[in-house]
Amino acid sequence: MKYSVKISLLFLVIVMSSCNMEKSAKDMMSQSASVFPKGEKIDSPNFAGTVWLQMMGANDSTLHARFGNVTFEPKARTNWHSHPGGQVLFITEGTGYYQVKGQPARLLSKGDVVEIPRDVVHWHGAAADSEFAHIAISLNSDEGGAVWIGPVTDEEYELAIK
Known part of the structure; x- marks a missing residue:
């Protein structure tokens, strides 16, 4: 026993x-x-909530692309904006959303890729209950940077994520 x-x-x-x-x-x-550094907290009127940015690569590159790691706290997001040269997002962590103006929001998670055509008005950011990170690549950056349009209101955000 x-x-x-x-x-x-x-x-x-x-x-x-x-x-x-x-x-x-x-x-x-x-x-x-996280493979990439979280970066510095952004203090910009073009974002809602707490967001960090770690730019990567040289600013004077002949690649005509700018890229960085962007990390969003839950509910944090970009304003409505577009890119003259287009943009690509590689989702690296968490859950978030991407929405084209006038269309339903698309749920995003780690491993997703979003190809955003030139001049398409959109926003992207974290889900309400998840931190969210992506590598954002602005293409053809010699054609100009992001064109900021205005905030995604709390009402627009809540409606988009339902």
């Missing part, structure tokens, strides 16, 4: 240790999951 209790206790200790190691590994992975 004592031997059986010892074996049961040993089994329980091994299972609990295994669970703790799995939790520790998950914690370490989530802390280091």
Whole structure:
């Protein structure tokens, strides 16, 4: 009987240790999951909520593209805007939305890619319950930067994500 209790206790200790190691590994992975730096907090009227930006690459590149890692807190988002040269978004973390003016919002998650044609008015940002990050590439940047139109109101946001 004592031997059986010892074996049961040993089994329980091994299972609990295994669970703790799995939790520790998950914690370490989530802390280091982002490949790109979060960057600096943006203080701009062109965004609602808390957003960070880490620009990447040289500003004087002959690639005619600007790109950066953008991270949004839950509910944070861009204003309505367009890009004369188009834009591509590579979703790297969390859940968010992309909406073209006059169309339903598209739910986005890690691994999604959004190709935004030239001069299409849109916004993108985080879901209400998730941080959200993407690499944003502004194409043909020699044709001009983003054209900012105006805020996505709380009402527009809530309606879009329903």
